[in-house]
Amino acid sequence: MSNHEADEDVKRDICEIGRRVYAKGFVAANDGNISVRTGEDEVWITPTGVSKGEMTPDMLIKVNLEGEVLQGRLKPTSEIKMHMKVYEKRPDIRAVLHVHPPYATAFAIAGIPLNMATMPETVVHLGTIPLAEYATPSTVEVPKKIEGFVADHNGVLLENHGALTWGRDLRSAYYMMESLEFCAKINWIAKQMNGLRELPARQVAELVRIRERMGLRGETPAGVRSDSERNTGWTDGRAEPLPFTDGQLERIVGRITAAVLAELGQIDARKGDGIA
Ligand SMILES: [Zn+2]
Incomplete structure (x- = not known):
C-alpha cells in the first residue's frame, strides 16, 4: 500500500469514528477531537469548528509532533497539545480520542475518578481511570495535568470537562471510550438502586x-x-x-x-x- 493510500484509509477511519461518537451522543455540536499517529513525526488530526459527525476526509490535517501543519486547509483542533503529550509519553500509542460522554463527564464534574472495582470487565480492560485536575482547554496546562497519568492508564477524566482515551490503533481508543462511558453509566445506575458495591x-x-x-x-x-x-x-x-x-x-x-x-x-x- 502506498503512503497515499494508507493516509486515505486513516482519514476515512477518523471520519467514521467521528460519526460514531456524534451518533452516540458523546459530543454536542463541534465538540471533541480525534488523532492518529501514522509516522515518527506525522499525526492526522481533526479540525476545529467542525462537527465530528459531519467530517469528510479532505477536512483532516496532517501535523508534526510540534503541532505544525504539514498538510490540509483547515485549522487543527485547539486541543492539539493534549494529543501530542500522549504521543510523546507513549511511543506505542497510535490514536487519541477526546469527547464529552455524558456519564463520564458527569463523574468528571462531580470530581469522582472511575476507580471502583464494580465489574470484572472494567477491572480487566479499563483498569482505573483517574481524574486529571482542571485546566483551561487549549492551554499548555492541559498536557501538564494529564502527563503523570499517561504511562500507567488507558485514559483519563478531565475535571469539569470530559474524557480522553488512547490506544494502539483508533478502534482501541474508541472502544476504550465506549467502555469508560459504559462503566460510568452503570455505576451511576447502580448507585440509584441500592448503592454501589465493589468486588472484594x-x-x-x-x-x-x-x-x-x-x-x-x-x-x-x-x-x-x-x-x-x-x-x-x-x-x-x-x-x-x-x-x-x-x-x-x-x-x-x-x-x-x-x-x-x-x-x-x-x-x-x-x-x-x-x-x-
Ligand atoms: Zn473538550
Missing part, C-alpha cells in the same frame, strides 16, 4: 492475574478487603452487603470472567486455564 480485593487480584496474562497494562482498582468495607469510595453507605456467600460470589465472578475471556478468544476458558 481477592477477586480483584484474580482478575489482575488474568489481565497480566492477557498482556494488558496499567493500574487497576484495588477492591475492598472486608465485608464491612464493601461500600468504599463513591458510595452512600446505605447498601446491604452482597447477598452471596464468599463461595457463591467466587463462582459468579469466575463464570463472568470465563465468559468474557471466551468471547475475547484470548484464553480458552473451557480448559479452566486458572480461572475461578
